[in-house]
Amino acid sequence: MQREYRPLGRPRHDKQAKPTKAMILDVATQLFLEQGYQVVSMDDVAKKCGVTKATVYYYYATKADLFTDAMIQMMIRIRKRIDEILSAGKPLKERLLEIAKAHLEATINIDLNAFMKEPQNFLSDEQLQQIKETEEKMYEVLEQALKDAMEKGEISQGSSRLGAHAFVAMLTIGNYKDAGGQPIFPSLDEMAEQIVNFYWNGLGN
Amino acid sequence: MQREYRPLGRPRHDKQAKPTKAMILDVATQLFLEQGYQVVSMDDVAKKCGVTKATVYYYYATKADLFTDAMIQMMIRIRKRIDEILSAGKPLKERLLEIAKAHLEATINIDLNAFMKEPQNFLSDEQLQQIKETEEKMYEVLEQALKDAMEKGEISQGSSRLGAHAFVAMLTIGNYKDAGGQPIFPSLDEMAEQIVNFYWNGLGN
Amino acid sequence: MQREYRPLGRPRHDKQAKPTKAMILDVATQLFLEQGYQVVSMDDVAKKCGVTKATVYYYYATKADLFTDAMIQMMIRIRKRIDEILSAGKPLKERLLEIAKAHLEATINIDLNAFMKEPQNFLSDEQLQQIKETEEKMYEVLEQALKDAMEKGEISQGSSRLGAHAFVAMLTIGNYKDAGGQPIFPSLDEMAEQIVNFYWNGLGN
Amino acid sequence: MQREYRPLGRPRHDKQAKPTKAMILDVATQLFLEQGYQVVSMDDVAKKCGVTKATVYYYYATKADLFTDAMIQMMIRIRKRIDEILSAGKPLKERLLEIAKAHLEATINIDLNAFMKEPQNFLSDEQLQQIKETEEKMYEVLEQALKDAMEKGEISQGSSRLGAHAFVAMLTIGNYKDAGGQPIFPSLDEMAEQIVNFYWNGLGN
DNA sequence: CATGAATGAGAATTCATTCAT
DNA sequence: GATGAATGAATTCTCATTCAT
Numbered sequence: 001m002q003r004e005y006r007p008l009g010r011p012r013h014d015k016q017a018k019p020t021k022a023m024i025l026d027v028a029t030q031l032f033l034e035q036g037y038q039v040v041s042m043d044d045v046a047k048k049c050g051v052t053k054a055t056v057y058y059y060y061a062t063k064a065d066l067f068t069d070a071m072i073q074m075m076i077r078i079r080k081r082i083d084e085i086l087s088a089g090k091p092l093k094e095r096l097l098e099i100a101k102a103h104l105e106a107t108i109n110i111d112l113n114a115f116m117k118e119p120q121n122f123l124s125d126e127q128l129q130q131i132k133e134t135e136e137k138m139y140e141v142l143e144q145a146l147k148d149a150m151e152k153g154e155i156s157q158g159s160s161r162l163g164a165h166a167f168v169a170m171l172t173i174g175n176y177k178d179a180g181g182q183p184i185f186p187s188l189d190e191m192a193e194q195i196v197n198f199y200w201n202g203l204g205n
Numbered sequence: 206m207q208r209e210y211r212p213l214g215r216p217r218h219d220k221q222a223k224p225t226k227a228m229i230l231d232v233a234t235q236l237f238l239e240q241g242y243q244v245v246s247m248d249d250v251a252k253k254c255g256v257t258k259a260t261v262y263y264y265y266a267t268k269a270d271l272f273t274d275a276m277i278q279m280m281i282r283i284r285k286r287i288d289e290i291l292s293a294g295k296p297l298k299e300r301l302l303e304i305a306k307a308h309l310e311a312t313i314n315i316d317l318n319a320f321m322k323e324p325q326n327f328l329s330d331e332q333l334q335q336i337k338e339t340e341e342k343m344y345e346v347l348e349q350a351l352k353d354a355m356e357k358g359e360i361s362q363g364s365s366r367l368g369a370h371a372f373v374a375m376l377t378i379g380n381y382k383d384a385g386g387q388p389i390f391p392s393l394d395e396m397a398e399q400i401v402n403f404y405w406n407g408l409g410n
Numbered sequence: 411m412q413r414e415y416r417p418l419g420r421p422r423h424d425k426q427a428k429p430t431k432a433m434i435l436d437v438a439t440q441l442f443l444e445q446g447y448q449v450v451s452m453d454d455v456a457k458k459c460g461v462t463k464a465t466v467y468y469y470y471a472t473k474a475d476l477f478t479d480a481m482i483q484m485m486i487r488i489r490k491r492i493d494e495i496l497s498a499g500k501p502l503k504e505r506l507l508e509i510a511k512a513h514l515e516a517t518i519n520i521d522l523n524a525f526m527k528e529p530q531n532f533l534s535d536e537q538l539q540q541i542k543e544t545e546e547k548m549y550e551v552l553e554q555a556l557k558d559a560m561e562k563g564e565i566s567q568g569s570s571r572l573g574a575h576a577f578v579a580m581l582t583i584g585n586y587k588d589a590g591g592q593p594i595f596p597s598l599d600e601m602a603e604q605i606v607n608f609y610w611n612g613l614g615n
Numbered sequence: 616m617q618r619e620y621r622p623l624g625r626p627r628h629d630k631q632a633k634p635t636k637a638m639i640l641d642v643a644t645q646l647f648l649e650q651g652y653q654v655v656s657m658d659d660v661a662k663k664c665g666v667t668k669a670t671v672y673y674y675y676a677t678k679a680d681l682f683t684d685a686m687i688q689m690m691i692r693i694r695k696r697i698d699e700i701l702s703a704g705k706p707l708k709e710r711l712l713e714i715a716k717a718h719l720e721a722t723i724n725i726d727l728n729a730f731m732k733e734p735q736n737f738l739s740d741e742q743l744q745q746i747k748e749t750e751e752k753m754y755e756v757l758e759q760a761l762k763d764a765m766e767k768g769e770i771s772q773g774s775s776r777l778g779a780h781a782f783v784a785m786l787t788i789g790n791y792k793d794a795g796g797q798p799i800f801p802s803l804d805e806m807a808e809q810i811v812n813f814y815w816n817g818l819g820n
Numbered sequence: 821c822a823t824g825a826a827t828g829a830g831a832a833t834t835c836a837t838t839c840a841t
Numbered sequence: 842g843a844t845g846a847a848t849g850a851a852t853t854c855t856c857a858t859t860c861a862t
Contacts, residue, residue, distance in 0.1 A: 020825080036323030038243030041852060052827055057854065059825095113380045114316030118241035118323070132384040159399065161389055165381060166403050169374045175318045176370060179337040184366055194364065198371050202407025225842080246835060258836085259844050268836065430846080446733035448653035451831060462848055463832085469846095473832070523790045524729030528651035542794040569809065571799055575791060576813050579784045585728045586780060589747040594776055604774065608781050612817025635821080656856060668857085669823050678857065 021059045023049050029070040037067055037119040067119060068127040072134045078103075079138040086141060092149045093200055096167065100192035104174040111172045139164045170195050226264045228254050234275040242272055242324040272324060273332040277339045283308075284343040291346060297354045298405055301372065305397035309379040316377045344369045375400050431469045433459050439480040443518060447477055447529040477529060478537040482544045488518070489548040496551060502559045503610055506577065510602035514584040521582045549574045580605050636674045638664050644685040648723060652682055652734040682734055683742040687749045693723070694753040701756060707764045708815055711782065715807035719789040726787045754779045785810050 018026070027048045031040040042063055046053045060066035085098045112135060120128065139161075146160035174191050177183055185191040223231070232253045236245040247268055251258045265271035290303045317340060325333065344366075351365035379396050382388055390396040428436070437458045441450040452473055456463045470476035495508045522545060530538065549571075556570035584601050587593055595601040633641070642663045646655040657678055661668045675681040700713045727750060735743065754776075761775035789806050792798055800806040 034322075035326065036241075036243070038241070039323045039326060042854085043852075053854085054828075054856090055826055058827095061854090063853070111316050111319035111377070113377060114319030115322075117239075117320075118244050121240065121244060129384060132382075136384045158403075159389075162378070162399055162403055165378045165389060166375055166400075169378050170371055172316075172318060172377075173367070173370045173374050177337075179334060179341045184364075184370060194367055195371075198363075198367055198407070200407050202403070202405050247837085248835075257844050259838090259846095260842080262837070263843065266837095444732075445736065446651075446653070448651070449733050449736060452833085453831080464834085464849075465847055467833070468848095471833095521726050521729030521787075523787060524726030525732075527730075528654050528733070531650065531654060539794060542792075546794045568813075569799075572788070572809055572813055575788045575799060576785055576810075579788050580781055582726070582728060582787075583777070583780045583784050587747075589744060589751045594774075594780060604777055605781075608773075608777055608817070610817050612813070612815050657858085658856075667823050669825095669859090670821080672858070673822065676858095 020049070020051065020055065024051075024056055024059055024066070025070055025073060028066050029074050032067060032070055033074070033115075036115070037063075037122065042066075064119070064123050064127055068123060068131060071131050075131075075134045075138050079134075079141055082138070083141045086145045092145065092154050093196065095145070096199070097192060097196045099167075100171060100196050101189065103171050104188045104192055111175070139168070142167060167199055170199050225254070225256065225260065229256075229261055229264055229271070230275055230278060233271050234279050237272060237275055238279070241320070242327065247271075269324070269328050269332055273328060273336060276336050280336075280339045280343050284339075284346055287343070288346045291350045297350065297359050298401065300350070301404070302397055302401045304372075305376060305401050306394065308376050309393045309397055316380070344373070347372060372404055375404050430459070430461065430465065434461070434466055434469055434476070435480055435483060438476050439484050442477060442480055443484070443525075446525070447473075447532065452476075474529070474533050474537055478533060478541060481541050484518075485541075485544045485548050488513075489544075489551055492548070493551045496555045502555065502564050503606065505555070506609070507602060507606045509577075510581060510606050511599065513581050514598045514602055521585070549578070552577060577609055580609050635664070635666065635670065639666075639671055639674055639681070640685055640688060643681050644689050647682060647685055648689070651730070652737065657681075679734070679738050679742055683738060683746060686746050689723075690746075690749045690753050693718075694749075694756055697753070698756045701760045707760065707769050708811065710760070711814070712807060712811045714782075715786060715811050716804065718786050719803045719807055726790070754783070757782060782814055785814050 024045060028040070028045045031044060031048065042056050043053050045066070046056045049056070056066070060069065081102060082099055085102065086095055088095060088098075116131070123131070142164035143160045146155070146163045149155045150157050150160065173184060173195060174188070183191065185194055229250060233245070233250045236249060236253065247261050248258050250271070251261045254261070261271070265274065286307060287304055290307065291300055293300060293303075321336070328336070347369035348365045351360070351368045354360045355362050355365065378389060378400060379393070388396065390399055434455060438450070438455045441454060441458065452466050453463050455476070456466045459466070466476070470479065491512060492509055495512065496505055498505060498508075526541070533541070552574035553570045556565070556573045559565045560567050560570065583594060583605060584598070593601065595604055639660060643655070643660045646659060646663065657671050658668050660681070661671045664671070671681070675684065696717060697714055700717065701710055703710060703713075731746070738746070757779035758775045761770070761778045764770045765772050765775065788799060788810055789803070798806065800809055
């Protein structure tokens, strides 16, 4: 769409923007998250990068490879972000609130379970495994923070694993839009606060 | 391909067991839930029904129509089930536990948000709207139950809407499998109990 | 190229020419023999048939399937032709001459060994097997004729199997063109006669 | 990927063992003969040589050029081999037997006619011509030997040209494998002997 | 001498959909 | 009510070739 004139052969080195491979990965991540594995075609990715399909294949041998790499990089980024926030010395609840805000802003669909349902048939076992492992690590940083808080008596004992998953699951509420297109709370900040509050207090007070 | 095992005596006219249209809808629902919109082809549905693609088109003008109908029927069924359980006279927590058990058993991917991400581009606004409305109603029965419990003082005041969504969101934890393929709790019953407990008590007890 | 206007859907039944599937098979056989497996694309076949690629795929699920069927039908036809000629009551040499003439006219590349080298990687073992079996049968009719002639004392004892293969191998000489584009003998009839003579008498007379 | 086993001491400068161009040609010849023109990609050649595609293009401007060169070198090698064997002072039949053995061992598909069918469309007229001329010369050495033998009365008069082609054609029988994967004669030596015998005596003794 | 990065033109295959029967 | 035959538009992936370094 943008750069119209794309000559054959190696392009003159332009110290310019990101190297092609990184650009492809970024664009792909975004598209996959927005639309899902099947819907996004390699051509879509290529066009949005201003390169040809063949260039995408130059870097990623298959669509499944591209997807796998995209998911892994994304989850690593998320984990780092969470880790950063969690390592601050504040009370747990405050740190959770920050994570919630950060994620709701990122509009990232963390509903990974459902998200991975369809690609499942197209990824190799090894690819699936790699993704799963990275996902696991993402949960682990949260889990560890909960464990630490339990030890310090900041929260009561319980399954830190369940706690981590519950937190992530509840964040998906932020994606919900009703029939009128309205989210449950009008502002992201309020959404984050309400979710974390509910998560903290539970239904039964 | 042929029916293998024919019982003795005159078959009860068979009446085709289920009229073709209903069979198509059932099969489609199952396939869509299992594999996602894109992955399931009209031919897949047809073959699993033992009819031809053209027959499917005889009943459903487009794939989007079939999907829409399938989703709506499914959500109506779910709503009825929830409604049934909720109308019993037991304490709320017990009723929620029953719903949780029922849903975890049904293996239904209720991660509707993520699930609907890819079809979004293929459904008409009207279709999307219809689905959304049915979904909304599904949440409403839960919401109503929470409101009633608040009024009775069974639980403290709060956003019943958030409560309904949080409950459904937390049920998706049941779908999670770790890198080793293991769910968070080994049995569905334990899973349901732990989820409902967490939902009820919150992290901070 | 020919029929320009090709409406969607099932075409109005025209008791016309050959049914589509047969046409596809015929055209494919011709193209494969002329140009080889790789070179011929499904689109080439489709275009030459005046249908779309999708139509070809309607009848043959893969290119390998089409090729397999084409080869088998061709070899069956050849076998029948040979069989017919061989069952006449004439002296063996005369019958061989007739076969030679018929084949040189058909311009068929009977160099099956070389011809099958490249498809080999693309055909399934089963397909390869099927083709091989049909080929085998083609040789067998020749072999049987040689055996009969040996019994009658028309020719001396020897390996009928080798004799059959030698005959077919020698027919490929007819395909040869020198650097100037000239075949070894100017007319097909002379070619056939010379080949059969050589086959019959050997080099050492 | 790395060289695994490095012997002690200074390597004998290695001189790259074979200059790159020769290596490319060798590898290409082998691959083309094994798999055919279309099937072998420039990348296959490059990879098997441990260089990049661009390097192959550094030496050969097009795939057709590489193929042409490969075929020509191969036919020159074959001609030399045949020539060597033929120039010995033994009886013709013995020399032919040696050629047969040598070729059956080389597993070379000399079915050149069929083999050249597909590249035909991709080679320039000039390239085709070059190949044809080299092929012609290959046949000529055989032809000359037959002519000499006719003059000496070792064999009877006849078309030496046909004789040469018949001999080469019959050697292809050695490539045949039946449906069970078995060649016509179990050992190469027996194969060579039987073929030469048949070639010498003909069918009708 | 050799390579890394990129392209353009196909190739096989899939699939929702259409239409005459 | 159901089907068989056909299409058109995409989709994944391949490959010979080009060109700056």
